[in-house]
Amino acid sequence: MIKGLYEAHLPVSNICKSIEFYRGLGLDLAIKYEKAAFFWIVKNESWLGLWECEQAQITYHPSIRHIAFRVDLGDLKNAKTWLEKCGIEMREEFGFKPLEPIVMPDQTHAMVYFHDPDGNSLEFICKLSSEPEDKPKMYLSDWEKYLNNKN
Structure with missing residues (x-):
């Protein structure tokens, strides 16, 4: 039934400023309305909606106001x-x-974090x-050393 994620949305305080920011990340603007804009993450597959509204000021929590973009390892490094x-x-x-990517060994994901203007x-x-391992979070360089020493 479900084939992937098509869209996600974020609140922003200034749609024009946010359009400039997300264009700077390399996303393609698909549609702009007076107080909303949609960017293709993967053209015709997934997009991000930005909505100019007062909710841009609500307190952050990981369950809201968060988007993760998939990249390859070379780009992440x-x-x-x-x-x-x-x-x-x-x-x-x-x-x-914020020195380098962080690895979550139990999920075998590496990531970096940053904020948009809001x-x-x-x-x-x-x-x-690699396979998941029951290890604490660590920097990517430490993970790579661990894997090299393990083999």
């Missing part, structure tokens, strides 16, 4: 530099400083090719 070129800073998450939580994430 370069995400800090790429984001900085876009004028965006990675942010601390799970107590890890404080919405954004994430670049990729699935790693």
